[in-house]
Amino acid sequence: MRVVLADHAGACYGVQRALDLASAALREGGGAYTLGPLIHNPQVVESLAQQGAQVVERADQVRSGTVIVRSHGVTPQERACLEGRADKVVDATCPHVARAQKAAERLAALGCVLVVGEPGHPEVAALREYARAAGAEVHVVLSPDGLPSDLPERVGVVVQTTQRAETLQAVVDALAQRGVSAQVKDTICAATTERQAAAEALAAQVDAMVVIGGKNSSNTTRLAEICALSCPRTFHVESANEVRAEAFAGCDTVGVTAGASTPEDQITAVVCALQAL
Numbered sequence: 001m002r003v004v005l006a007d008h009a010g011a012c013y014g015v016q017r018a019l020d021l022a023s024a025a026l027r028e029g030g031g032a033y034t035l036g037p038l039i040h041n042p043q044v045v046e047s048l049a050q051q052g053a054q055v056v057e058r059a060d061q062v063r064s065g066t067v068i069v070r071s072h073g074v075t076p077q078e079r080a081c082l083e084g085r086a087d088k089v090v091d092a093t094c095p096h097v098a099r100a101q102k103a104a105e106r107l108a109a110l111g112c113v114l115v116v117g118e119p120g121h122p123e124v125a126a127l128r129e130y131a132r133a134a135g136a137e138v139h140v141v142l143s144p145d146g147l148p149s150d151l152p153e154r155v156g157v158v159v160q161t162t163q164r165a166e167t168l169q170a171v172v173d174a175l176a177q178r179g180v181s182a183q184v185k186d187t188i189c190a191a192t193t194e195r196q197a198a199a200e201a202l203a204a205q206v207d208a209m210v211v212i213g214g215k216n217s218s219n220t221t222r223l224a225e226i227c228a229l230s231c232p233r234t235f236h237v238e239s240a241n242e243v244r245a246e247a248f249a250g251c252d253t254v255g256v257t258a259g260a261s262t263p264e265d266q267i268t269a270v271v272c273a274l275q276a277l
């Protein structure tokens, strides 16, 4: 069975930067807190825990010491709380996410901001709070169906960095149809679009696709959804242990891709497991 790895698979710039900053902070000793998982990859989070990183759910659970701000960023309120409590704040917010936060803050001048993204995702929560703290009314939408019925004549639109361009476009088109003037900041990250385009192209040419990454990873889940559209035999796995021979019976070629929060060693392990079938 031939195993083909997609272009642009695996850890993106922002995730690699967060991991490097965390490793450097942990090497100094004394441990460190992260507010929520540093990245959405359970195996990496487990490895960081063994090196002294403790995940807390709320900013007020940090008592002192070092805290690492995750790649998806935190709300302005959480940032203020962390800066007040920790001795040292290591900011691993991805610069692309930080740019989206600034866009949300600036768009607040329009009075109403739509955040296109998954409600409940920490990056989306932070975008919402940046716009809200700057005085805007904020709505989080994932499709035109989520648009409120009473929108003002002008709105700002910002988007979660890992969303699909089609999702943003659908919301923008729906606003135009309703005669709402939208100032759109397309903050979808190039790492996301590159991974999605490469995965989509590969999925159309293979008998089965394997998408590697955390089940809690938004960008990995989206990759799996995209691959499944053209390759129904798409499997989302977190590790090589989940590779089952029976799933690939009759396959000549299997494609592999990985989310932006999946490190190289996890990809290599899955590719080796597939090659060994």
Ligand code: SF4
Pocket: 012, 013, 014, 015, 071, 094, 095, 096, 097, 161, 162, 189, 190, 191, 192, 219, 260
């Ligand atoms: S996918 Fe893009 S925005 Fe998200 S962490 Fe990676 S580089 Fe940053």
